[in-house]
Amino acid sequence: MASNRPAPQAPYIPNDDDFGGYDQETWEEWNPTEESIRPVRGRHRVHKKSGGGLARSSTVLGVGVIAAVGAGGIATAQGGKPPVSISMPDLPGVGAVADSLPEAKSLPGVGSLMSDDSADSADTDIRTAAAPLTAAGVTTADAEQGTTDAGEALRSRIMQQAENQQHQADEAVRTAAEEAAGKKAAEEAAAQQKAAEKEAEAKAAAKKKKEEAARKAKAEAERLAKLAKSYAIPTSSYTLTSHFGDAGAMWSSGHHTGLDFAAPTGTPLKAVHTGTVKEAGWAGAYGYRTVLELEDGTEIWYCHQSSLNVSAGQKVTTGDVIGRVGATGNVTGPHLHMEVHTPDGTGIDPLGWLQSKGLNP
Known part of the structure; x- marks a missing residue:
């Protein structure tokens, strides 16, 4: 198995006094293998170094950043006051050490373990921590409408729900009124239709009776006319x-x-x-x-x-x-x-x- 290129040596090795008593370790050649770069399942254990050192400084820096962001959010929630700026002093030698270290993504096998998602997630966490406390419970739709206060957003949603319920109630009343009016109109139309049919039947019966009487009269007239031909008035000039x-x-x-x-x-x-x-x-x-x-x-x-x-x-x-x-x-x-x-x-x-x-x- 071919050996990998050795890690570059730091141009400057700080002594114990520069890191507040941190024990210096000897730099050795690192030859990562497939087994050594395999991701560890479960929780990662962080090796704690004794004394203050670089790790303690990093922790203090992170806590300071979070405290600054939180202070800005609390100040915004309490009265719209501007966030308090917190400046951290530069530690001697830290910048030089950081500049001399290679990027983590350039190390063989390590770049694949890191992704842009982790950076995006960190940025998101920072933005979330910096958000005002009064924005809790504000939905995306509320934010698009310009609502940033949780109480106002809740009141707006309650009012919207009440309006929707009132609209539904009004719609139900209107629908019921339309149905009642339609039913009444249908009943009136049916009554008118029935009356019209009854009147038509009466007219038809009267017409039939009249026609029957006319037919009988005509038949009688024809009979009498025929009969008259066989009868005569007994005299004339009378x-x-x-x-x-x-x-x-x-x-x-x-x-x-x-x-x-x-x-x-x-x-x-x-x-x-x-x-x-x-x-x-x-x-x-x-x-x-x-x-x-x-x-x-x-x-x-x-x-x-x-x-x-x-x-x-x-x-x-x-x-x-x-x-x-x-x-x-x-x-x-x-x-x-x-x-x-x-x-x-x-x-x-x-x-x-x-x-x-x-x-x-």
Whole structure:
């Protein structure tokens, strides 16, 4: 194994008196090996030299630096007073010894054991020790906002948290109000929709009813129009003078039992519908009378005629002339007294019956 280059000799060897009684040791050649430069695991033991010497001076220097930095921080925390400067006297011979020593990183195998991290860590420790005591608890965000006081930072965070909680509460109230308003609007819209549907249904029902009534009226009109073609008004050039049910002493029953068509004597009388002549002749107070029986059993009486054109048992059709207007019997002037009797013999209003057949005298 090749030997390494020997460590350079110090140009000056101080005596015991220069270091306050520190025992001088003999300088020997140092040949580091892989085993000798292996890092020691666990705690490092520091060899303490007897007496004051260089080690004691270094310790005093470090304590002085820390005390100075701490004093500056305390002064800043207590009232913003400037830090106190502490100057250390130069020890004779120390500077020359330090300048003559090689850099630790240049020693074989030693430079790898040291890194810039250790220096950065030392600088960080020094800056931390020099920081004011009132900066304790101040976060990076607080520092960026310009807050350097711990109490102010705590108060700011509490106020921010309170504002956030108030904002959340306001947001919850607003959301609840919006939900309530939306629910109310939806209910009102549903009610309006229901009312509109109900109204639409009512209108549709009324329209349907109206349309149904119109349809029935139209059907009835068509039926009457068709029916009217098979029925006829019994005479022409007439005036209605007395109606069914009129009261008066002129009539033996106390009221009028038919419908009077006043017309000149000799005006033709027509069959109102197809039927068979049941009677034709004199009938006392009715004068000359013709009774026409229709197919459904209804009887039509033609009274006060001046002459008869048909005889009993004769079949006639709608519009055939069966006699002429006269003033025979119990009358005050020429007219046709017309009566309508149902199959059971009950007398009914001739005007309503004619209208039911589509005729409007």
